[in-house]
Amino acid sequence: MSQVPLEAMLQARSVWNPEHARLREAAVEYAAHSWGVLPGTGCDGTRYLLGHTGDPAPGLVPVLRGARTLRDPRQVWHWWSLAPYSILARAAEQFTVLHLPVWLATEALARHSRGTPLCPAIVGPSGAALVITPDVEPPEGVPNLAVAQPGELIPLPPTRTLAGSITWHVTPEQAGWYPGQAEDVYDAVITAVAEGGYRAHRDSDRDRRATPRRRNPDEVPYGSHR
Template sequence: MWRNVAPRVAQLSPLERVRLRRIAVRYALHGWEVTPGACLARSRFVCGRAGCPTVGCHPALEEWQQGASADPARVATWWRSRPHGVLLPTGRAFDVLEVSAHLGRQALDTVRTHPAGEGVRGPVVVTPTGRWMFLVRPGDPLRPELEHCFHVVRHGVGSWIPAPPTRLPEGPVRWAVAPEQARWRLPDSYLVQNALVEALRAAGVRLTTELLPGHLPLPRRGC
């Protein structure tokens, strides 16, 4: 199958492939597991698996959850001949809170001025389709008022995100806050969720469960 699609996949230069490999290895060196993504071929993604029906961004490995690795040597081998996207499994080194661009900007402004300082600031990924992804410490569920709120999506075990400099048909994935800016530290999930709640309230979104001292939670009705 690769022989048939190689001419279309080869739109990235060898230098770009080396860049993808270098950055994927850097993630691995910091303990972030990596899995190769399907290669962008014009407006669709090709993973090389015969009969794969998925044309959007997706893992190149069929058993990607078992195959993901933080071993720099193993990660490097995946980019020796193919310009794979760089995908980061969630629910391992970190979880991800995904929101819209408008909410993401507001939440980031809240985080930057938060009295907890660096304890609430962490890496933030931005996709060219306008999704903002806050990397946080893994394991904590969403607050009750966010659990059924379609404005916030939590990526945990069994999910993944595209990482910079992966290219999507609309453009490259980038960092709004790079890991180096955050010193590769991850904030507490609930502190970032608090910032998202503040941003949602500022945007006029009604949250159905208020966790206020001395008050019982309201029935969950979504948002």
């Protein structure tokens, strides 16, 4: 493969379609900042596909079964040039994610409004996910919290799932490309709950947008052990 300058990769546009271009650009950007990524099955809005063959796939799963995550931007550029793959990361390599309702993520982030944001934050159709260091257990007694287990697959924006698209609420760039310190994030979450946020929003937990339902990766954009 020819040695394409990294800057040219980030600015390149796919000849297939804009969505493909965005996926490739994002995957290269992640790898350029040492975020390991895996190409995953694509989604056309009604089903998952292998991408390079167009064959149906059982869900949002890696195309390379058992492979190591990719960190070389040029290798990533090559893979995502083949097809509009989804972008997957493995929990506990560079970071993990804290799954929680959107309202609680928003309240916690608002309590750290000065300077660099508390952490990168993902929002999808079924909830939010805060990107944090994988070194501290989550607090007990806080409803609707779940931490991705080591090796769990984490879809990264702009991946699309059958439930809808995944986007950044706080981008990695805004957070300096660092995961949030788990203790600081947990403290912010506990404070948000203690100040009455849970009582004010508990009825909204019935809303799909506010409660992370992660048992079926075909419905929920935040995790898969498959």
